[in-house]
Amino acid sequence: MKSGTFDSPRPGAGAISWQLAQTFWVGGLWLLQFVMLPAITQRTGLAPLLVEDIASSLRPLMVGLAAACAALQAMVLVRSQGVTSLWKDLRGQILVAVSALAALYLLADGLLPGYWTLFSYMAIAVLGLMLVIQPIPGTGRDV
Template sequence: MSKSATSKRSPFRAGAIAWQLAQTFWVGGLWLLHFVMLPALDRIGLAPMLVEEVASSLRPLMVAFAGFCALLQAVLLIQYAGLGRLWRDARAQLLAAVIGLVVAFLLVRFWIPEALYWLNFSYLLLAFCGLLLVIQPLPAKLAEGRAR
């Protein structure tokens, strides 16, 4: 009796799907907001102050959502890799940087809201860390490679 492709299931399949979904939402959301939506609002002729108001209200929400998704990815990575070899993993280092940038962005926005340069810099650095995380291999791919 031959086995079908659907009977061979990876134990990390649900985690890999959750990893990809969370990563798609937060990295894609950050890039979409900054490089597509805000320039489109500016291009269609909205007043610059209105575009800045939209940006100042949506950026913190997107950054907080990115922090939540990065925490979810960190939990999944800890579940996959364990705590022992976690810090040697580039994904763990990128997720730590993302969580640190989220905390820094939200604290600066709360205590020093007029520091627009730092807020924009941390937002773009957060988006860049997300882009670097996208090109890293999935934890499930490594688990499948080790099992063979």
């Protein structure tokens, strides 16, 4: 008698890369904004301006990581579904939007710091959550 555990196909390298990249950038964005920065504020008692200075130095790094991971995910999607998936598939559209917002964030960070950068950061984070609920390309569960 065969076990149901061993009958399921193993995920390929693309699916594993997709999940790992997604964990890094989506989890990292949310962890920084909603766990690390509030914890620094409450636990250390630093002045709000010091916490904002820490945030302003860490957010561009997280956005850069998000852009790099989104590029990796776009390559996995293109390899699995073809180049047209970047425009026709919701996952591709989300990844293109994340890349555009990351580029605008990094451009605006030097020119227009303030609300625009925070908006871009949060929009990237929300798009990441939208991407999390999408099926992983290359697993046979694509719609």
